Amino acid sequence: MFKDLYDVIVVGGGHAGSEAAAAAANLGSKTLLVTMSLQNIAQMSCNPAMGGIAKGQIVREIDALGGYSGIVSDNTAIQFKMLNKSKGPAMWSPRVQSDRMRFAEEWRLMLEGTPNLDFYQEMVKGLIIENGKVLGIRTSLGLEIRSKTVILTNGTFLNGLIHIGEKQFGGGRAGESAAYGITEDLVQAGFEAGRMKTGTPPRVDGRSLDYSKMNEEKGDDVPSKFSYLDSTKPLVHQRSCHMSYTSLEVHNILREGFDRSPMFNGRIKSLGPRYCPSIEDKINRFADKERHQLFVEPEGWKTCEVYVNGFSTSLPEDIQFKALRSVAGFENVKFFRPGYAIEYDYFPPTQLRHTLETKLVEGLYFAGQINGTTGYEEAASQGLMAGINAHLKINEKDPFILKRDEAYIGVLIDDLITKGTEEPYRMFTSRAEYRTLLRQDNADFRLTPMSHAIGLASEKRLRRMEVKKTASAQMVNFFRETSVTHQEANVVLAEKETALITQSDKMFKVFSRPQIDMQDMMKFEKVKEYIATHDLDTEILEQAEVQIKYSGYIDKERNNADKLHRLEDVKIPEDFDYDKIKSLSYEAKEKFKKIRPVTISQASRISGVSPSDISVLLIFMGR
Known part of the structure; x- marks a missing residue:
């Protein structure tokens, strides 16, 4: 029945599994999605919404990379809100209320229309692991399906236990059975497991x-x-x-x-x-x-x-x-x-590499709630990255890893791998130290060229991004180079009760004032004429406004990120012997041995590691 060797098997058809399967298949890997219920692919188990604070940025990043979550959300939305509009653009977060039944249907149809992707409905009971490498899966019917890589996206199903008052019963979510066997296989292979809880309203x-x-x-x-x-x-x-x-x-x-x-x-x-x-x-x-x-x-x-x-x-x-x-x-x-509340198994994510491949078993990837996260968006982004990296590994290509200054997805994964989590992890804007760079409006500028380079984002998507980027940059230059008379400017400035000017000045300077927005600038004839001549849409106008009004903050954050990159470039050998360094604190030594940081920068972000530990490590490495 399954005689062919798959490149990628994805276990679980939730948000993580759906994005993982789509990414691997679209990159050209022969992919199998195995789920206990094909009717419940990408089911919204909790609230019928996508996006929100920090989560909306993640959905835009998934879309910029060529994932499906943004498209499905748009096609099945019943309400749209941009949250935090009263704050700066780094905090703006899109959110849609979704049609839950149509959302799952749209995901299913998009996946069925994806080349290289097969489906199979059955419970996965275990993994085939030999000599530290995953070779496939075992199903409840006793089938063995072979694969070069396996991505586990089991959500709340691993030994799931539902609680309603005094009543408790096994289940992955209401009306669906729990999954048994995988946790036991993983623990036997040496993995550390834990339990988490989440809940849902009536x-x-x-x-x-x-x-x-x-x-x-x-x-x-x-x-x-x-x-x-x-x-x-x-x-x-x-x-x-x-x-x-x-x-x-x-x-x-x-x-x-x-x-x-x-x-x-x-x-x-x-x-x-x-x-x-x-x-x-x-x-x-x-x-x-x-x-x-x-x-x-x-x-x-x-x-x-x-x-x-x-x-x-x-x-x-x-x-x-x-x-x-x-x-x-x-x-x-x-x-x-x-x-009801539901308890389920998870695996502390410090057991993973930044690619989401496990350190213990080669070719095995974890994505979503199995890593201790919560939320559709967090799960979907991990699935996307696991699917990409599984494909790249099979084809012996460099891994695709996003840095903390490149994407919220990069922050999410780095937090999980470096710090771990003992409670369900949710993304917040406060977790991202470079959130002015990681805005929802520029996710395509940041990520589409990277995704196109590995073959996922389409040529059409790249060209659209380049047109938008060029048009917004040209409009910023227009404001930098074009002057406005003090008579013209003062009409607008007086309306906004801000200080008047006494001589002509560049529009950029007028626009930079916090009281002035694009609607005010469009009262100037030269601006109206420029927009009409170049047929600019709202997206480009918004992008130009953000770049002008927040240019100082953006430049400062970019400089800080560039300084951090110097430590990112200092690699730590995978087999580095920390026991040789007597000056390291005991806690730092134990954390380094457990997490095995890849760079000095990652080592510095581990909780319990002090600046003096990093200095000792740098000196020992000849830096």
Whole structure:
């Protein structure tokens, strides 16, 4: 049945698995995607949305690299919002509300239209590992399928255990069985494993809600999109979300169930995400708060199913129901399904290389929640990078590794490999020290040329990026070189209540003022004429504005990143003997031996390593 040798086998059909399979196949590797349910490819197990703070930047990076997440998100969006618009552009983060059923369907159809990609529905029970190298997989039916590389993207399915109040049962998510066997094989091979927890809110019948008692949350007046390609279009019509609040009455009802909560009675011992706590955790930790926000999110264009964002819980279903009925607008609520918590196996990511290949077993890659991350976007980006690197390894090409100043994806992977994680890892803008360089608007400038060089980003994508880059650079030069009279400028400056000028000046200088934006500059005839003559779109105007108004910050951050690169260039041999260095602290020595940093720069980012340890290491290496 499977006599041919595959180049890449991807285990798991979630967001990580889907991107991994697409990347490997599009690069030319003969790829097999194995999942327990072909009907649930790229399922949105939790909230029906893509993007958000820092996550939106990741989706744009995936798109710039030639992945599918941005395209699928655009084609199945029901609402678009650019978050943090009141802050600087480094913080702007796109987010879409998605049609959950259409999202999974679109992913399935795109994957089925991808050359070199085969599918098989069955549970993978184990791995074929010989002499420190992966050779394929074993299925629950006893099939052995051989492959040069294997990418594990198992999500929450590895020995998954679902909790609802006193009840617990095996499962990877609601209605689907857990996966058994892989963890045991990996532990036997020498891997360290751990347990993590995540949760999800109840889904309810939107027909039973009274939206007049809630605040309406509309999308942007002029919606944008994720993908840089012209083939996707911004939304014309959008669906609103709504917002309600819990109350002291709701909190008191929830407390009635604390003694039956698996979180508080000790049945759940693993850690969940701090930044996305369950509702019972919120009212326990923030006892002084009289209310918490609940975002009421539609699951699609036509379905009446609604996701109650902010009410993640593992309390007994009767307590969930009683408490939610005390929320404004939910007085007559009907449940589709209760919320639940799920525990699952993960493998501390310090056991990986920056390519996401494991250090212990050659040709074996981990991506997504198996690495201790949470979120569709984080998973998808890891899948993409694992798929790329598996293909490159097979073809004996240099690995594709993104640095911290090149992409949020680079920050994510470096954090995992270098620092590890003991709780579900989520990306934040604060994790990126070069976030002014890593904006959502310039992901194509940063990454498309790199991806095109390895054969993933298309020629069409590269050419579109080059046209945009040239046009925005020319517009910046236009502002640098073109003067405006003080009479013209003062009309606009007076409107914005900022200091007037007494003589003609370059438009660049006027535009650099924080009070002035592109709409103000377009009041000048020369600017209107330039835009009309060159037929510039909103994307190019926005790019030019960011480059002008934040040029000082961008240059400073670029200089800081360039200094860091000097340490990135100092490589540490893979077999380096740290025991020879007597001056190293005990903690640094143990961390270096466990993580095996590739460069001095990576070594300096390991928690517990001091600057003096790095100095000792540099001296010993003759630097």
